[in-house]
Amino acid sequence: MNRMTADFAQLNSGMEKARVPAARTTAEYRVLDAAHHIHPFTDMDSLNFKGSRVITEAQGVYLKDSDGNRIIDGMAGLWCVNVGYGRKELIDAATRQLHALPFYNTFFQSTHPPVIELSALLAELVPGDFSHFFYCNSGSEGNDTVLRIVHQYWIARGKPSRKYVISRENAYHGSTIAGATLGGMVGMHNQMLSRVEFIEYIGQPCYFGEAGAGMTPEEFGLLRARELEAKILELGAENVGAFIGEPFQGAGGVIVPPSTYWPEIERICRKYDVLLVADEVIGGFGRTGEWFAHQHFGFEPDLITMAKGLTSGYVPMGAVGVHARIATELAKGGVFTHGVTYSGHPVAAAVAVANLHVLRDERIIERVKADTGPYFQRKLREALAGHPLVGEVAGVGLVAGIQIADAARGKALDNGYEAAIACRDASYDLNLIMRPTGDRMTLSPPLIVSHGEIDEIVTKAKAAVDAAARQSGFA
Structure with missing residues (x-):
């Protein structure tokens, strides 16, 4: 390599590095996000006061945020990352x-x-x-x-x-x-x-x-x-x-x-x-x-x-x-x-x-039908059976809905949406992604989820429902 070629390669390398934004702190990301980004289906005033969670990496069924937290994705992104993250x-x-x-x-x-x-x-x-x-x-x-x-x-x-x-x-x-x-x-x-x-x-x-x-x-x-x-x-x-x-x-x-x-x-x-x-x-x-x-x-x-x-x-x-x-x-x-x-x-x-x-x-769908789907449905129902804040668990395969309700009376709560939000917030604190939809919580993990990962999702989901029950006076 002659000197001119070497100089050009060095310059090009520097330009490539310059194109990659430098990593920012979580606080810096949040300031920019609040200043310029409108999120879908979101109360922006509330979110900007609290600050967005900044997701930076993902592999398999796990996410990583800008603070280094490892989060299990119980929603497959938004019902969509069926084969999991990072598939080459x-x-x-x-x-x-x-x-x-x-x-x-x-x-x-x-x-x-x-x-x-x-x-x-x-x-x-x-x-x-x-x-x-x-x-x-x-x-x-x-x-x-x-x-x-x-x-x-x-x-x-x-x-x-x-x-x-x-x-x-x-x-x-x-x-x-x-x-x-x-x-x-x-x-x-x-x-x-x-x-x-x-x-x-x-x-x-x-x-x-x-x-x-x-x-x-x-x-x-x-x-x-x-x-x-x-x-x-x-x-x-x-x-x-x-x-x-x-x-x-x-x-x-x-x-x-x-x-x-x-x-x-x-x-x-x-x-x-x-x-x-x-x-x-x-x-x-x-x-x-x-x-x-x-x-x-x-x-x-x-x-x-x-x-x-x-x-x-x-x-x-x-x-x-x-x-x-x-x-x-x-x-x-x-x-x-x-x-x-x-x-x-x-x-x-x-x-x-x-x-x-x-x-x-890889016969992933066949495994959902014969193995992980039935395992997920059974473990979730067992964990929430008799729970005072759960009216029903509905689902099939690797998708489930948890009805937040007064189980003893078999009726929805007047403040069911607020209880579901409390459950969502508790799950985030536990590094599990669950989604509230009205007065129901939903789970839909990637189809490549393992039994051990299902156990983690179910354990954290129950802990989140328990936390919402305490907050709602149903503990």
Whole structure:
């Protein structure tokens, strides 16, 4: 190496170091965060007074913050890091694709190898005859796309009057205007001055606190499912295009419907020729021990919304799976005037392919079904059995909801949300990530979690509920 080359290499090395921000103290990070960053679903005044927790590293099922604390992630990021943190296969796939083709769009009658490979792989993995996939950046955008597909499908069928889409109370389908309208969360609706038209709601299949006295779960499941038929008849079947539901309601608190619910919903949809949409943003890619949650609950949708576990959250990506019978009709409708700049982004698609291979080749989902899922459900129920602040533990596979309630009376608390926040704060102090949703606590660890890690999650979760019980006068 000559002197000029050496000098250039030294200069380049210095420039590379200069591009990497110097590590800051937690206090410094918090000041900058408060000054410039608006967090989602957050009371910013309260957070800025307290200060954000600054997460700096992650590996497996553990996070590390800027103070050096090791935290077990009981929420897989945000229901999404299915294969755990630090998987080299996904990181390498992103790196290779960034070198080869960091971006190109799928407009202009163009495509690229990663999105082709991903679509072919999904066609193999998704049960039933799902032949086509439309890509976007998130579950919210996916559900916006669902609305566009439903309307375009019925226009192509010559039935444009089928405008209504029926959803459920306390459902979550995203936070865009369309996604939040589709969802049935009152708190979100109260902050929206505009809504999407032609969205209607029926009750959620939440047995705890909503079933009539002496009613069995099976009877309650049929009762709530038949609200769909009543709503279709109220609106006129000729005006209803689709019904959308999460197989289990995730952000609503992990509401697991009775076994009778989904077969009856499907029967009603088929009777009235209403499209059935499964929002699998949380349930998809192994959470229940099946590739998709609708398999666990025993029904076949016409459209499937996907995101989160599609890439294990390593890069943003959403998708809508379209059944062949729907795709055939869409193709007859001419130009589908919908798309986003990053539809089928090559890096996201490459990471998704690598992620799906890890899930499939390492048989991670099979292990959730046969081993870690049943172990997690059993240990959590055993730990919280008879707890004075727990009304029920609901869940399947590696997802669970803990109802904060007056267990002795079998009723929700008037201050249930505050008790759930106290439980959340206690879990943070114990270096466990749990999420409060209303008056329920939710857990959804990475699918690669071990028995020992499940034991740690359950032990800390019980300690957090105990702390909330003491604070709420239920100790």
